[in-house]
Amino acid sequence: MHAKSPALRIAAALLLLLSLPWWIAAQDVDASPGDEAVRIWGSVVDRVTGGPIPSALITILPFGSEGEPFWSGQSDAEGSFLTDLMPPGSYEMEVEVLPFSRLTHLLLLTRGGRVDVRVEMVTVDYELPPIVVVATRLTKLESGGFYARREAGRGTFLTRADIAERSPSRLSELFRTIPGARIIQGEFGQGDAIRLRGGCTPVYVLDGVVLSGPVVLDELFPVAGVEGIEVYHGAAAPMEYVGSTSCGVVMLWSRDPTTGTGSPFTWIRLITAVGFGALIALLAAG
Numbered sequence: 546m547h548a549k550s551p552a553l554r555i556a557a558a559l560l561l562l563l564s565l566p567w568w569i570a571a572q573d574v575d576a577s578p579g580d581e582a583v584r585i586w587g588s589v590v591d592r593v594t595g596g597p598i599p600s601a602l603i604t605i606l607p608f609g610s611e612g613e614p615f616w617s618g619q620s621d622a623e624g625s626f627l628t629d630l631m632p633p634g635s636y637e638m639e640v641e642v643l644p645f646s647r648l649t650h651l652l653l654l655t656r657g658g659r660v661d662v663r664v665e666m667v668t669v670d671y672e673l674p675p676i677v678v679v680a681t682r683l684t685k686l687e688s689g690g691f692y693a694r695r696e697a698g699r700g701t702f703l704t705r706a707d708i709a710e711r712s713p714s715r716l717s718e719l720f721r722t723i724p725g726a727r728i729i730q731g732e733f734g735q736g737d738a739i740r741l742r743g744g745c746t747p748v749y750v751l752d753g754v755v756l757s758g759p760v761v762l763d764e765l766f767p768v769a770g771v772e773g774i775e776v777y778h779g780a781a782a783p784m785e786y787v788g789s790t791s792c793g794v795v796m797l798w799s800r801d802p803t804t805g806t807g808s809p810f811t812w813i814r815l816i817t818a819v820g821f822g823a824l825i826a827l828l829a830a831g
Contacts, residue, residue, distance in 0.1 A: 582630040583654045585662050589620045589640060592665035592673060597624025601642035601666070608635035608651065633657060638677070644668050648675040658684040685798055686773050689753060700777040705800075708771060716762045716771065723776050737763060742778050745792035752799055755789065766797065773798040 589601040601620040605628060606612075615636065616628045633654045640648040645666040654660060663678040686692060686704070695702045701723045713719050717737040720726040729738040739762060741747050749756040751765075775796035780787055782794040 582657050583633055583660055584630050584658075585626075585628040585652075585660050587620075587626045587628070587662040587664060589624045589626070589642070589664045589666060591645075592667045592675065593671065597622070598642055598645065598666055599624060601626075601640055601645075601664075603664075604639045604641075605631070605652070606637050606639075608637050610637075638662075640664050640666065640675075642666070646675055648677070650677045652679065656681065658682060658687070685752075689798060691773050691775065691798065694775065694783065699781045700775050702776075703774040705772050708768065708774075713768055716766050716768055719774065720776075725778050726776060737761075739795065741776075741793040743792070747776075747793045747795045748782075748786060748790040750786065750794060750796045752797070755786070762797075766799070770800050771797060772800045 585605075587603065589598045589603070590596060591598055597620070599620055599622045601624070602617070603620065603626055604614045604617040606614045615631060618626055618628070620626045620642075631654065633656060636652040636654060638648075638650045638652050640650075646669050648664065648666060650664075652660075652662075659682040661680045661682060665676045665678070667673045667675050691702070694700065703719060703723075708719065711719060711722070715737075717728055717739060720728055720739050725742040727740050727744075729740055739747065749760040776793070777783070777786075777796075778793040779791060782790065783796075786794045
């Protein structure tokens, strides 16, 4: 049996995306409370067998609190659970399910992003203690170098919290507050275009991949689908993009699933805005 070529794999992935029901493909994400929000992605397993434990009751309370829990829920058939967004802080996690020993564990959530928690339970007739393994993952903006470039101070940066504070109805409206950027109103039903200093058209980069062809931001993303924006003029752009443009670069980061719910961005909008070539490039890069 011959292995599929990369082109065939990309074509198959594209076909799968296009076959999704419209109500899945068009799902937008909700706004998050800010950059520092934490979400716990957890699993509850039997420490002896390693098998998942369904229907475990998980309760998370602020440490030292005797009131209502911050979040509570049950593990699913695979032993998995996903909490709501929480601010960093000290929490007490309780896990209960028969015939396993009850577990209480202190969680110190010191930074925003995704936290993976593995709860290993033992039955009451075992002498082994239950344990909790905690690992923190980098958010998309951290792993993509967003904050490191912001520290260098060479561009204009908008985080999810900045976007939520401005409450724009369309993505292009954010550029009214960006120095050196202006909006050209679209004609005949076309979306507004973004121009940088001198009236030039910037290069657009989505999650690290350069988009080819004309890009209309308002057709590419809903406002709630963007995690961060970087705007650079001329030679101030990151080194890897300086040779591809003398105008500037607009870098877009799709919504990070660790800080929000739903699809990071809408595939149908992406196809409409940039065409199949850019979509195939994104699939190949992934």
